Amino acid sequence: MRDAVTFRQTGQSAGRLLMIMAVTLAGGISAGCGGPQRAAPVDVELAETTLIRVLQHWQEGGAMEDFRQQSPEIVVQEALWSDGHTLQKFELTGSARAENANWFCEVELTVVPPDGAKPRQRKVTYAVGTDPVLTVFHAML
Incomplete structure (x- = not known):
């Protein structure tokens, strides 16, 4: 029974980790990863x-x-x-x-x-x- 409890806790931790990674990735995408690139001033x-x-x-x-x-x-x-x-x-x-x-x-x-x-x-x-x-x-x- 102890193995089942350990697995459940590990599964919950993995789920939380996946959720944190997804939120972080979405935040990076919505922020544009630094914003749009602008052309340099004209030469x-x-x-x-x-x-x-x-x-x-x-x-x-x-x-x-x-x-x-x-x-x-x-x-x-x-x-x-x-x-x-x-x-x-x-x-x-x-x-x-x-x-x-x-x-x-x-x-x-x-x-x-x-x-x-x-x-x-x-x-x-x-x-x-x-x-x-x-x-x-x-x-x-």
Whole structure:
């Protein structure tokens, strides 16, 4: 009979231990184990050289997808490029600002529509990120 009592007490202790472990684990998960990761502040010099590299590639007739194969990878999103516009000329206007994880830069583009119509000038803003990956997005401000 003594073995049964010992087993019951051990079982209760094991149950309590499991309960304590479950509560501890749930607390760690709900707290996010340190919270969400934030991107590092933008590296302005790297952001500027990345934007220029991307625009030069577009101007030379390259494809956006080319940057996905490179190291480091650059994620690019530019609707004009996707829609088939060719970039004839670009100029960074000097209007730029760093804001947390992004660098916003105004650029004057001269683009030729896909139908070959007369080139058009467009003033656009790009949001460029440098952490955790390089990104260049046409900002819709």
